[in-house]
Amino acid sequence: MSPSDHAPPRLTLASGPGPMPAEALAALSLPLVHHTDPWFQQFYADQSQRLARLLSVPEPPVLVQAEAVVALEAAAASLVAPGDRVINIASGHYGRFFGLWLARHTDRVVTLSVRDDQVPDPRDLALLLQQYPDTTLVSMVHCETPSGTLLPIAELAAVARAAGALVLVDAVASVGGMPVSIVGDGLDVAVLGLHKCLAGPPGLTPVAISPAAWRKMAANPNAPRASILSLLDWQGADDTATPFPFTPSVLEVYALSGVLTAWEAEGTAAMIARHHRVATSTRAAAHHAGLTLFPADPATCCDAVTALRLPVGVDERSLRADIRARDGLWLAGGEGILKGAVLRIGHIGQGAVAEMAVQAVEAIVAALDRAAPDWRSRPLQVPEQASRQF
């Protein structure tokens, strides 16, 4: 630990969570109450309704009382019955994870694999669906934050739906920062994240669920019940007449109310435009500084993070520690097979501010100059692909 590690960083530009809006901090000072109190039940219902309006979905999303991975596991467990044929798009770290969660519930998981620096071609999904016409579910990640890529989910979802499959999307990192049209694109299950572009806390995860997906869960004898992984237990929890199955995360619900206030004040379109503007200027600054983007095609970059390749002999972890010690700035590193090789500037939520992201590029260049003065002439690291999953 360096001496500066004994205090929080001055600035976090990582992949979420990061600083929350003032409205969310203020909401946390509401008194902690018992969850059966009528005021709290109404408060919970109100936040659920506001969320439904902001997402333009007819039914309030279920609020999974845990971070996003729990909600993703819950979705896999609830939607997949033994023997179901499912197609998983393994587009990167989270896509591969999802394949593991699916495989716990059926032995008929078909994988559409793509290199981490690329995005899938919807035509390849169409071919796979022709080969496996009994597919009940297609799962995909929208924004693969570890790779910095954005998948064409509207096109992929259209192909899946045309084949009669349900569509499940990990939209944890995209909602609030990139356009997500849950009803328009026919997404049956969309798992959101509050702690990415929406700048909320990581302990509560909204999941938007279509009537067809609810029917599939209700018909699945193995769908979890009386469990942290149950979505069915929480169906209708926003109805003030229905008791909660167990104690919700009251403080996280308070913070959610503040997140929604900030979201409503800025507006979805303005928030998405802000993320796009900052991502565009960060990519331009990185390019200008001689850094190389990790995604092979810049047109496939997401607006949540700028993922950068590093020269041979430079480790992302020591570079970030150096930047934190010198500049008080905490960046994100690589995950899974990209650990050590890919460095990321997160420009999400309160961090989606152009000046901050440009500062990050300058800090990275200065740290590279310290670590390897000849870094510009070194070849770039090639992350190991496929030989190891995580």
Ligand SMILES: *Cc1c(COP(=O)(O)O)cnc(C)c1O
């Ligand atoms: C952040 C993220 C998650 C959830 O991971 P956490 O451990 O809850 O942060 C899931 N999927 C994607 C694509 C993400 O970016």
